[in-house]
Amino acid sequence: KIQVVQADKDSCSEPELSDKDSCSEPELSDKDSCSEPELSDKDxxxxxxxxxxxxGPETFRFTEDVEAEAVKQNEKYYIERPETVETYxxxxxxxxxxxxxxxxxxxxxxxxxxxxxxxxxTGLKNVYLLDGPKDDVQQSYFLAETLKYLYxxxxxxxxxxxxxxxxxTEAHPFPIKQNAQST
Numbered sequence: 001k002i003q004v005v006q007a008d009k010d011s012c013s014e015p016e017l018s019d020k021d022s023c024s025e026p027e028l029s030d031k032d033s034c035s036e037p038e039l040s041d042k043d044x045x046x047x048x049x050x051x052x053x054x055x056g057p058e059t060f061r062f063t064e065d066v067e068a069e070a071v072k073q074n075e076k077y078y079i080e081r082p083e084t085v086e087t088y089x090x091x092x093x094x095x096x097x098x099x100x101x102x103x104x105x106x107x108x109x110x111x112x113x114x115x116x117x118x119x120x121x122t123g124l125k126n127v128y129l130l131d132g133p134k135d136d137v138q139q140s141y142f143l144a145e146t147l148k149y150l151y152x153x154x155x156x157x158x159x160x161x162x163x164x165x166x167x168x169t170e171a172h173p174f175p176i177k178q179n180a181q182s183t
Contacts, residue, residue: 054110055127056084070127079123079135080115082145082171089153093162104153111146145171 055078057070070076085107092100115121115134121142123135148171152160165173 052130053078053114053124053127054106055114055124057127073126076126076128077124077135078115078127079137080111080121080139080142080146082141082149085146085149085153086171089149090162092153093157101153104150108150141170 056068057076058079058081059072059075060068060070062068063071085104088100088104088107091097092104111121114124117134117136120138123137123139124132125135126132160173164176166176167173
């Protein structure tokens with residue numbers, strides 16, 4: 001059984017895989033790669049966000065019985081992280097498949113509906129409860145990263161084109177050296 005474990009935001013963007021049935025890491029064949037997942041990206045996203053609030057939990061698992069769902073109470077929270085909308089941004093820029101803008105718009109609407117409070121935005125303690133408790137914290141990266149990637153997702157590709165700019169882990173754009181003179 002392969003389990004997806006949430007990596008912390010600064011470690012990497014790929015999930016850690018653990019193989020519970022053996023002591024070794026799972027073998028990947030040539031057909032298994034990041035560019036060709038067995039589960040389609042569209043099916044995966046649908047399972048993660050097709051919940052009451054349409055916001056995915058901080059941690060989710062794949063098991064024989066559960067697919068992309070938080071299992072424990074302390075995994076069901078949403079703290080405004082940017083990684084999902086960052087992924088939609090990159091996938092939009094690389095494929096121009098409108099589904100990524102659709103998902104970004106659904107996410108923006110869900111954030112506005114469920115996280116907006118007087119004076120800003122807050123996280124949710126349980127994404128599966130329509131009017132569940134909020135955490136009363138607006139994370140600094142919410143404005144600096146989450147909203148920036150949502151803005152870029154709906155901006156023209158000429159704004160910070162990916163062949164001229166690279167983003168660091170805090171969503172700050174830096175010119176690519178070979179193109180620094182032309183920007």
